[in-house]
Amino acid sequence: MNSAMILEEDRPLLEVRGLNKYYGWHPGCLDVDFELWPGEVLCIVGESGSGKSTLLNCISGQTAPTSGQVVYRAPGYGELDVHQSRESVRRRLMRTDWGIVRQNPRDGLRMGVSAGANIGERLMAVGDRRYGRIREKALTWLERVEIDPGRVDDRPDTFSGGMQQRLQIARNLVSEPRLIFMDEPTGGLDVSVQARLLDLLRALVAQMGLAVVLVTHDLAVARLLAHRLMVMHRGRVVETGLTDQVLDDPQHAYTQLLVSSILQA
Amino acid sequence: MNNTPWGGPEGFTGSGYNFAYLDEQTKRMLRRTILKAVAVPGYQVPFASREMPMPYGWGTGGIQVTASLIGPKDVLKVIDQGSDDTTNAVSIRSFFARTTGVQTTERTCDATLIQTRHRIPEQPLREDQIMVYQVPIPEPLRWVEPRESETRKMHALQEYGAMHVKLYEDIAQHGEIATSFDYPVRVGGRYVASPSPLPKFDNPKMSGCPALQLFGAGREQRIYAIPPYTEVRSLDFEDYPFTVQSWKQSCALCGAEDSYLDEVIMDDAGKRMFVCSDTDYCRQRREQGYSGPMNGEGRDFLDRIQATEDSE
Numbered sequence: 412m413n414s415a416m417i418l419e420e421d422r423p424l425l426e427v428r429g430l431n432k433y434y435g436w437h438p439g440c441l442d443v444d445f446e447l448w449p450g451e452v453l454c455i456v457g458e459s460g461s462g463k464s465t466l467l468n469c470i471s472g473q474t475a476p477t478s479g480q481v482v483y484r485a486p487g488y489g490e491l492d493v494h495q496s497r498e499s500v501r502r503r504l505m506r507t508d509w510g511i512v513r514q515n516p517r518d519g520l521r522m523g524v525s526a527g528a529n530i531g532e533r534l535m536a537v538g539d540r541r542y543g544r545i546r547e548k549a550l551t552w553l554e555r556v557e558i559d560p561g562r563v564d565d566r567p568d569t570f571s572g573g574m575q576q577r578l579q580i581a582r583n584l585v586s587e588p589r590l591i592f593m594d595e596p597t598g599g600l601d602v603s604v605q606a607r608l609l610d611l612l613r614a615l616v617a618q619m620g621l622a623v624v625l626v627t628h629d630l631a632v633a634r635l636l637a638h639r640l641m642v643m644h645r646g647r648v649v650e651t652g653l654t655d656q657v658l659d660d661p662q663h664a665y666t667q668l669l670v671s672s673i674l675q676a
Numbered sequence: 677m678n679n680t681p682w683g684g685p686e687g688f689t690g691s692g693y694n695f696a697y698l699d700e701q702t703k704r705m706l707r708r709t710i711l712k713a714v715a716v717p718g719y720q721v722p723f724a725s726r727e728m729p730m731p732y733g734w735g736t737g738g739i740q741v742t743a744s745l746i747g748p749k750d751v752l753k754v755i756d757q758g759s760d761d762t763t764n765a766v767s768i769r770s771f772f773a774r775t776t777g778v779q780t781t782e783r784t785c786d787a788t789l790i791q792t793r794h795r796i797p798e799q800p801l802r803e804d805q806i807m808v809y810q811v812p813i814p815e816p817l818r819w820v821e822p823r824e825s826e827t828r829k830m831h832a833l834q835e836y837g838a839m840h841v842k843l844y845e846d847i848a849q850h851g852e853i854a855t856s857f858d859y860p861v862r863v864g865g866r867y868v869a870s871p872s873p874l875p876k877f878d879n880p881k882m883s884g885c886p887a888l889q890l891f892g893a894g895r896e897q898r899i900y901a902i903p904p905y906t907e908v909r910s911l912d913f914e915d916y917p918f919t920v921q922s923w924k925q926s927c928a929l930c931g932a933e934d935s936y937l938d939e940v941i942m943d944d945a946g947k948r949m950f951v952c953s954d955t956d957y958c959r960q961r962r963e964q965g966y967s968g969p970m971n972g973e974g975r976d977f978l979d980r981i982q983a984t985e986d987s988e
């Protein structure tokens with residue numbers, strides 16, 4: 412999709428080297444190395460408990476890894492070692508250059524304030540103090556995620572699950588980030604709503620040239636969105652490759668099991 | 677014979693308690709906290725709040741601050757809702773009168789120490805005065821962020837964007853910033869602080885004030901300060917600037933046009949008047965000969981109510 416754009420850049424956006432995370436003696440994820448390029452969509456798939464979310468939390472700076480390094484490269488930040496950097500820098504990164512979309516929109520939204528305030532929060536966090544401008548952007552973004560702009564002053568708890576998830580996406584994208592982390596963004600939505608959300612995500616990712624790290628247990632989601640797949644099993648990455656390649660010709664025994672168990676259903 | 681180790685004013689025979697109720701070690705702890713608060717304007721300094729002989733929410737934080745500062749020569753004024761004669765003001769005043777023997781007053785200009793709950797006196801304050809505020813919820817970010825660990829980080833890193841979410845929401849729902857009391861301020865360009873339940877009418881008075889302003893929250897165990905002549909800015913949007921309340925009327929008793937007015941319902945037929953909430957200011961203006969449109973009738977009415985309350 413964005414192959415031309417990927418080739419133009421000569422350094423990866425995100426580099427993960429030798430990442431380990433232990434919970435006490437219990438391993439969360441082990442020896443993870445990968446690179447993410449600008450505009451690339453990477454899916455992490457695996458069964459429940461395989462360490463997908465642990466990995467996502469580590470690379471998105473929310474959990475400190477036991478060992479290993481996460482390096483983020485972007486204008487304005489240079490080459491940033493995410494876990495060695497100051498907390499203020501990391502938190503600014505999360506509000507501006509990064510977005511985090513959570514499985515449960517209640518964790519990612521402020522349920523007590525209107526949709527407009529939810530979208531405007533990042534703008535206000537970076538110092539926008541003009542109400543008119545914030546509101547205008549909120550309305551534009553509601554439209555971009557296919558929510559009726561007339562609902563800008565309604566609270567998210569009056570929205571359906573699918574709308575809440577789209578609002579969460581708008582709230583993250585308003586700061587025009589380069590990199591988005593998503594943890595099961597379509598979990599808990601019914602199939603038709605899932606399809607609509609995936610369509611929307613695919614369009615936005617292409618328009619904005621977003622890089623995405625997406626965690627899912629749903630291979631169909633991975634097939635639709637991802638350029639590249641990483642298969643995790645018991646904390647380790649057992650297979651990586653282009654999406655179609657991995658799904659059509661799985662090499663590792665676990666991937667073969669995963670693919671056969673889902674595609675034949 | 678004065679039986680307190682610290683002593684009181686001449687002729688004070690003591691109450692059986694230490695001077696100003698608290699023991700000297702507690703007062704030292706409070707003073708250390710206050711010093712730190714003054715050194716870091718607007719920062720909420722934790723302190724070991726003591727049990728006071730009154731419930732939380734009645735001003736236990738303010739009372740502790742006052743107790744740690746009051747000396748035998750101080751003159752104390754206590755305000756509740758701008759008034760000197762409401763229950764809370766009367767009982768706190770008599771508490772200190774009994775435990776310190778200091779002189780108390782209702783006149784702003786005579787006071788050296790003023791403890792207040794909702795108002796800053798209309799009369800400008802002086803360098804030799806100290807304002808003590810009773811604060812119920814010292815954390816201005818509590819409304820947007822329930823976690824204390826998170827609000828502390830937000831203060832430390834000056835992440836105050838979330839504060840504007842509340843103001844945005846006000847404008848979106850009401851067409852204007854409808855927050856009319858406890859309106860968040862930024863102290864000295866650094867910490868965002870809560871002005872306690874002050875009406876926003878009083879916010880501008882906090883900025884550049886010659887008097888030291890101390891805020892005590894007993895239940896939440898926090899003390900913060902605005903040192904004299906510190907800039908205090910009320911948060912706002914460029915296109916929705918901060919404004920204070922205004923009234924079409926002037927005070928019915930003293931005719932003041934620049935003071936904060938309370939609405940008083942006078943009968944069942946909807947008759948009403950607006951009077952200064954700062955009773956001392958109103959009285960002083962009347963003593964100077966100013967008069968409002970309902971001076972006679974309005975005062976008769978208030979006296980009658982007072983008499984009914986006293987007889988109950």
